[in-house]
Amino acid sequence: MSSGDSGSHGAGAGEGTRAVRAGLPEPVKYEPTLPGPVFAAHFHLPGEPTGPYAYGRDDNPTWTHLERAIGELEAPGEAGVETLAFASGMAAISAVLFSQLRAGDIVVLPSDGYQVLPLVGEQLTAFGIEVRTAPTGGDAQLGVLDGAKLLWIETPSNPGLDVCDVRRLVAASHAQGTVVAVDNTLATPLGQSPLELGADFSVASGTKMLTGHGDLLLGYVASRDAGLMACVRRWRKIVGAIPGPMEAWLAHRSLATLQLRADRQTANALAVAEALRGRPEVSGLRYPGLPDDPSHPIALRQMRRFGCVVSFSLPTRTRADRFLENLRIVDDATSFGGVRSTAERRGRWGGDAVPEGFIRLSTGAEDPEDLVADVLRALDASAE
Numbered sequence: 001m002s003s004g005d006s007g008s009h010g011a012g013a014g015e016g017t018r019a020v021r022a023g024l025p026e027p028v029k030y031e032p033t034l035p036g037p038v039f040a041a042h043f044h045l046p047g048e049p050t051g052p053y054a055y056g057r058d059d060n061p062t063w064t065h066l067e068r069a070i071g072e073l074e075a076p077g078e079a080g081v082e083t084l085a086f087a088s089g090m091a092a093i094s095a096v097l098f099s100q101l102r103a104g105d106i107v108v109l110p111s112d113g114y115q116v117l118p119l120v121g122e123q124l125t126a127f128g129i130e131v132r133t134a135p136t137g138g139d140a141q142l143g144v145l146d147g148a149k150l151l152w153i154e155t156p157s158n159p160g161l162d163v164c165d166v167r168r169l170v171a172a173s174h175a176q177g178t179v180v181a182v183d184n185t186l187a188t189p190l191g192q193s194p195l196e197l198g199a200d201f202s203v204a205s206g207t208k209m210l211t212g213h214g215d216l217l218l219g220y221v222a223s224r225d226a227g228l229m230a231c232v233r234r235w236r237k238i239v240g241a242i243p244g245p246m247e248a249w250l251a252h253r254s255l256a257t258l259q260l261r262a263d264r265q266t267a268n269a270l271a272v273a274e275a276l277r278g279r280p281e282v283s284g285l286r287y288p289g290l291p292d293d294p295s296h297p298i299a300l301r302q303m304r305r306f307g308c309v310v311s312f313s314l315p316t317r318t319r320a321d322r323f324l325e326n327l328r329i330v331d332d333a334t335s336f337g338g339v340r341s342t343a344e345r346r347g348r349w350g351g352d353a354v355p356e357g358f359i360r361l362s363t364g365a366e367d368p369e370d371l372v373a374d375v376l377r378a379l380d381a382s383a384e
Helices: 015-021 061-074 089-100 117-126 137-144 166-175 226-239 245-253 257-276 296-302 315-325 369-382
Strands: 081-084 106-110 132-133 150-156 179-183 201-205 219-223 281-287 308-312 343-344 358-362
Touching: 015 257, 061 081, 061 219, 061 245, 081 089, 081 226, 089 117, 089 150, 089 179, 089 201, 089 219, 089 226, 106 117, 106 137, 117 132, 117 150, 132 137, 132 315, 137 166, 150 166, 150 201, 219 226, 226 369, 257 308, 257 369, 315 343
Parallel strands: 106 132, 106 150, 150 179, 179 201
Antiparallel strands: 081 219, 201 219, 281 308, 308 358, 343 358
């Protein structure tokens, strides 16, 4: 991250200022403040192949601006953090796992994490890597950590919203030489700072709240450790899991409103969660921002915002489907983090250990009164 960028604001700047200015180049008269996307498979390269840009699979000026911007949000004021952008969140996750692990290594994954992780675990096992799993809640991964090469943490977990003590897990891991990666997708860098909590990697899908408009797929990996990142960069080059310049540019543009969106969406999530607390048909309500949520004490110590996702269960699959059908403001769609609220019955996909009536609801940036009214009205209508 270059200290010469006008977007390089230190830890003393406010979060909104950093989000708006992150990754912007030095101002040049008559040039746009955020340069447009650079579409190039190759660059002029006479003589020796030195310099930052040679071939489109290795680097691109549009990626550079985005990667600097994300790095400034992940670790404000730090010059030694490196960030790499990927074509999707799963590309970023796979890059860390497959670049760091070898046959004979042990990896610990969450048993309640993103539903594609079991597929990743199957592939790791096929490559001769021992895969151990444990739930996120109660720091249960500590119980299977012995001898692991890498610990993968997802906190809050998706879709169950359990939270683990990152500092505690990092301390136990580093004491035995285990590398720690934290999936920070649900929290975003404005909700939680894995690198500041001691993790070696912060990994996330930029598809979700980070960019917030539901119009692109993106992922990233950030770390202070140049050696670890060299392996991740090499993996990206080999696999070619690179973002398109348009996606990278859209992502950077969207970062400017991250604080505004995060504040509104997390406030909406708390309002919806509080409204659901008194409903007799709702069970298993989870939101880390609720004072009585089992994860709240830990979340309060390591999170600044608690995310936009609320999870709960309705008594039956039929009731859940009727609830979703009766929503008017909230779209029935997968993914989360967008400015338009979404909800879905997670059991329709398989792969998540959740009841048939389990709902994952992601609050957008609508007026909270309208959003709460829509949810409560749909609950009432679904009972008929």
